[in-house]
Amino acid sequence: xxxxxxxxxxxxxxxxxxxxxxxxxxxxxxxxxxxxxxxxxxxxxxxxxxxxxxxxxxxxxxxxxxxxxxxxxxxxxxxxxxxxxxxxxxxxxxxxxxxxxxxxxxxxxxxxxxxxxxxxxxxxxxxxxxxxxxxxxxxxxxxxxxxxxxxxxxxxxxxxxxxxxxxxxxxxxxxxxxxxxxxxxxxxxxxxxxxxxxxxxxxxxxxxxxxxxxxxxxxxxxxxxxxxxxxxxxxxxxxxxxxxxxxxxxxxxxxxxxxxxxxxx
Amino acid sequence: xxxxxxxxxxxxxxxxxxxxxxxxxxxxxxxxxxxxxxxxxxxxxxxxxxxxxxxxxxxxxxxxxxxxxxxxxxxxxxxxxxxxxxxxxxxxxxxxxxxxxxxxxxxxxxxxxxxxxxxxxxxxxxxxxxxxxxxxxxxxxxxxxxxxxxxxxxxxxxxxxxxxxxxxxxxxxxxxxxxxxxxxxxxxxxxxxxxxxxxxxxxxxxxxxxxxxxxx
Numbered sequence: 001x002x003x004x005x006x007x008x009x010x011x012x013x014x015x016x017x018x019x020x021x022x023x024x025x026x027x028x029x030x031x032x033x034x035x036x037x038x039x040x041x042x043x044x045x046x047x048x049x050x051x052x053x054x055x056x057x058x059x060x061x062x063x064x065x066x067x068x069x070x071x072x073x074x075x076x077x078x079x080x081x082x083x084x085x086x087x088x089x090x091x092x093x094x095x096x097x098x099x100x101x102x103x104x105x106x107x108x109x110x111x112x113x114x115x116x117x118x119x120x121x122x123x124x125x126x127x128x129x130x131x132x133x134x135x136x137x138x139x140x141x142x143x144x145x146x147x148x149x150x151x152x153x154x155x156x157x158x159x160x161x162x163x164x165x166x167x168x169x170x171x172x173x174x175x176x177x178x179x180x181x182x183x184x185x186x187x188x189x190x191x192x193x194x195x196x197x198x199x200x201x202x203x204x205x206x207x208x209x210x211x212x213x214x215x216x217x218x219x220x221x222x223x224x225x226x227x228x229x230x231x232x233x234x235x236x237x238x239x240x241x242x243x244x245x246x247x248x249x250x251x252x253x254x255x256x257x258x259x260x261x262x263x264x265x
Numbered sequence: 266x267x268x269x270x271x272x273x274x275x276x277x278x279x280x281x282x283x284x285x286x287x288x289x290x291x292x293x294x295x296x297x298x299x300x301x302x303x304x305x306x307x308x309x310x311x312x313x314x315x316x317x318x319x320x321x322x323x324x325x326x327x328x329x330x331x332x333x334x335x336x337x338x339x340x341x342x343x344x345x346x347x348x349x350x351x352x353x354x355x356x357x358x359x360x361x362x363x364x365x366x367x368x369x370x371x372x373x374x375x376x377x378x379x380x381x382x383x384x385x386x387x388x389x390x391x392x393x394x395x396x397x398x399x400x401x402x403x404x405x406x407x408x409x410x411x412x413x414x415x416x417x418x419x420x421x422x423x424x425x426x427x428x429x430x431x432x433x434x435x436x437x438x439x440x441x442x443x444x445x446x447x448x449x450x451x452x453x454x455x456x457x458x459x460x461x462x463x464x465x466x467x468x469x470x471x472x473x474x475x476x477x478x479x480x481x
Contacts, residue, residue, distance in 0.1 A: 045445065220373075227453070229449075231442060234446060235442055239436050
């Protein structure tokens with residue numbers, strides 16, 4: 001548990017200095033108070049670091065176009081759908097200790113129990129998680145992360161932030177990601193067993209899996225939007241808000257009152 | 266080894282208890298709300314149009330345009346998307362914008378699931394009637410081998426029935442996303458609406474030429 005991933009602090013320091021440089025590069029100028037509608041829009045967009053974010057975004061987009069997306073395309077070509085599904089299921093299963101912890105920290109015992117049984121079934125009958133039989137059995141998967149937990153605890157998101165390589169984020173979610181990087185139970189076990197490379201390999205495959213699943217969606221957003229940056233910013237923030245609410249914002253909608261919504265196809 | 270079986274049974278029992286409240290009673294045969302009928306019909310038509318293989322792109326776009334102009338209140342969505350800039354726009358700019366916005370929406374959505382050969386199953390799972398403020402129908406789209414997608418259809422009442430005023434996909438509202446994007450384009454063009462209009466014009470030309478190009 002101690003002093004694992006020493007090289008990561010270097011990475012953190014580099015990331016830190018990139019952000020510091022970006023801050024020096026300048027913030028966007030807020031609109032004057034005399035224009036309340038513009039001020040409201042400014043606050044709603046929540047992107048005071050836009051000039052810096054756009055530069056990091058351009059860097060990420062370059063990296064994505066020439067390295068990450070081609071790698072994901074290669075993965076799609078080489079590994080058939082069946083294999084990719086098995087890898088995805090296994091990765092999801094490896095995340096269950098983290099999801100379970102976050103379920104508990106968010107005070108969602110029902111979801112924690114679901115996560116627990118999912119992991120129990122998939123790890124055993126699902127052959128180490130490679131086959132997600134729990135979903136077939138009627139326990140759907142859900143995702144949680146520490147950023148969401150912090151949000152549930154009332155921590156504000158802070159300004160929109162584009163992280164190098166990691167993409168859209170904010171200080172709260174970036175902190176959550178860092179905590180999970182150091183605190184992932186599966187990774188800690190692997191490192192303590194002497195497999196120092198395992199967390200890195202896992203991160204690499206996870207990244208590939210995630211990017212492959214997003215190829216079509218991101219291609220489509222990029223192709224059809226006028227401002228790819230602004231579209232992704234809005235989509236990220238809305239999607240995040242909805243993940244944090246776990247659909248509770250829709251609670252008045254379910255289940256269909258009086259009428260038989262569920263029975264309708 | 267012997268103790269394994271009871272454990273398994275208990276676990277299965279525990280799971281069915283967990284799962285039971287997630288399943289809605291399907292036996293209910295009360296009359297179906299007209300808003301749900303409307304959404305089901307619209308979703309079926311839209312998915313048939315999108316997934317339909319072998320349909321030429323121009324035909325697909327034409328069908329989508331009909332669907333959008335009859336069932337979706339694009340003018341109202343367009344006004345909301347332009348937000349505070351709508352009032353400062355001249356009537357010609359407003360008309361220009363609505364025409365271009367319609368083109369963009371049709372071109373974007375008619376090709377969205379074009380290459381998706383699989384099955385899409387749409388099920389309504391909830392309805393909230395906010396009276397004056399319209400209705401929200403929640404539904405789920407299941408796809409082969411993928412996580413289901415949650416959709417929320419924001420509807421308003423009209424004389425003949427309903428019209429769609431927003432579609433929220435996995436928590437992301439179409440209107441809010443366009444609004445945020447277009448405001449950003451307008452700001453980047455020195456707060457000029459004409460800047461947005463010419464960007465839209467270029468994008469429409471782009472999308473038209475790429476969908477006209479032979480594919481498959």
